[in-house]
Amino acid sequence: MRFIHFALRNLTQRKVRTGLTVFTIAVAVAVLFTLLSFNKGYSQALHQQLQQMGVHAMVLPIGCPYEAASLLMKGGKIDNHLPEATAATVADIDGVQIAAPAFMSAIARPEEGRADVFFGIDERTFDLKNWWKILKVRKDPRELQDNWETLAADPANRMSRAEFVEAMQDPNAVILGFDASLIELSSVGDEIYVPELDRVFRVAGILAPTGQQDDGFFFVPLRTAQEMFQRKGEITTVQVRFTDPARSAAITEELEKIPGAEVVAMGELLGTMQNLLGSARTLILSIVLVVIAITTLGVLNTVLMSVFERTREIGVMRATGAEPGHVFQLIWTETLLMVGIGGALGLALAALGARAIEGAIKAALARMEMLAGVKGSVIAFEPRIFVLCLLFILAVGAVAGLYPALRASRARPIEALRSE
Numbered sequence: 001m002r003f004i005h006f007a008l009r010n011l012t013q014r015k016v017r018t019g020l021t022v023f024t025i026a027v028a029v030a031v032l033f034t035l036l037s038f039n040k041g042y043s044q045a046l047h048q049q050l051q052q053m054g055v056h057a058m059v060l061p062i063g064c065p066y067e068a069a070s071l072l073m074k075g076g077k078i079d080n081h082l083p084e085a086t087a088a089t090v091a092d093i094d095g096v097q098i099a100a101p102a103f104m105s106a107i108a109r110p111e112e113g114r115a116d117v118f119f120g121i122d123e124r125t126f127d128l129k130n131w132w133k134i135l136k137v138r139k140d141p142r143e144l145q146d147n148w149e150t151l152a153a154d155p156a157n158r159m160s161r162a163e164f165v166e167a168m169q170d171p172n173a174v175i176l177g178f179d180a181s182l183i184e185l186s187s188v189g190d191e192i193y194v195p196e197l198d199r200v201f202r203v204a205g206i207l208a209p210t211g212q213q214d215d216g217f218f219f220v221p222l223r224t225a226q227e228m229f230q231r232k233g234e235i236t237t238v239q240v241r242f243t244d245p246a247r248s249a250a251i252t253e254e255l256e257k258i259p260g261a262e263v264v265a266m267g268e269l270l271g272t273m274q275n276l277l278g279s280a281r282t283l284i285l286s287i288v289l290v291v292i293a294i295t296t297l298g299v300l301n302t303v304l305m306s307v308f309e310r311t312r313e314i315g316v317m318r319a320t321g322a323e324p325g326h327v328f329q330l331i332w333t334e335t336l337l338m339v340g341i342g343g344a345l346g347l348a349l350a351a352l353g354a355r356a357i358e359g360a361i362k363a364a365l366a367r368m369e370m371l372a373g374v375k376g377s378v379i380a381f382e383p384r385i386f387v388l389c390l391l392f393i394l395a396v397g398a399v400a401g402l403y404p405a406l407r408a409s410r411a412r413p414i415e416a417l418r419s420e
Helices: 002-012 016-050 065-074 086-091 122-127 141-153 161-167 178-183 223-227 245-255 264-307 311-319 324-352 353-369 381-400 402-409 413-418
Strands: 057-061 096-109 114-121 173-176 191-194 199-205 217-221 237-242 261-265
Touching: 016 381, 057 245, 086 096, 086 237, 096 122, 096 223, 096 353, 096 402, 114 122, 114 223, 122 237, 141 178, 161 199, 173 178, 178 199, 199 217, 217 223, 237 245, 245 261, 261 264, 264 324, 264 381, 264 402, 324 381, 324 402, 381 402
Parallel strands: 114 217, 173 199
Antiparallel strands: 057 237, 057 261, 096 114, 096 237, 173 217, 191 199
């Protein structure tokens, strides 16, 4: 305890230098923690979303299949299309449980900074996404935002398959994703005018939040979507669920034989996206390593300068009976205290500013088109990451403080007293 008391007193005697070093350490630890948390959280969120999609594979037009699949997940627009008959061909393959055709395109609204994504579907998409809860009750959007969980829990408020099929018979029916309903401030029974098409849609239902890209879509009958974008008889994808996912390799091989089509298995897409993320993460990690190296040198410089300035003080300690081990322990304790305080502050900074940091990361990934439709949190706050970061910075402090502590402990009392 005496060493800790003396170490704290020595550190506070040089407030500016110690403060700057502690701040540098805090920033380095915050960056390191954010990187590790983001790496873990993004992978978990992406994997969870792909699992929740209920889609084992996507049949796409020939082109760049992974780019097309990524665009479809994010609500983007692809240029190539498939004949609608492809869905029947897919459904006939042994091992395919559901083959749901879809047509997706978007109407850009640059003046509002958004694009309205229209997703043409039929009852097969309803079967594919059997976790969907489509609310059929008329509620003010603001009230719906506060009470959707209670409403969705009551089956009487949810659209059945028969009601969904009936609703999709109306060419002007639209089911709004939850986010889309809030943007449009529309509820069941309201009408939405699309000036670009000079067309009025009637809201047949509101999709309860899914945490996926579906929340921002306008779901219309498949025929309506094809007509809206002058693509009669064409689709953008067939979303496939296998009877037995363990047979995915064999089924995918059969799907790849369909003329004019390519297949992307969701597992492969996850691997591809993680590889792309890995490239970006390698670059970020390199930057973090540079920051850590600079921090280590900063700690070394601060402690070493402190040892030089206190040469006479160390000489007095040695002359009055302090052993070399005592001097070593004091200097090393000062270093560990400094990096420990900086590390704790860095972790606190990362935790308190997590939402802002996450927003900045998501915005950057969105600009690079790497967000892949992932919604919700992409930063995982795991205790082991806290511990790992703290142990890492303490290890940095232990290494950085080793040489100054050894130098101070080897100082000879007479030479140290004569140095000033």
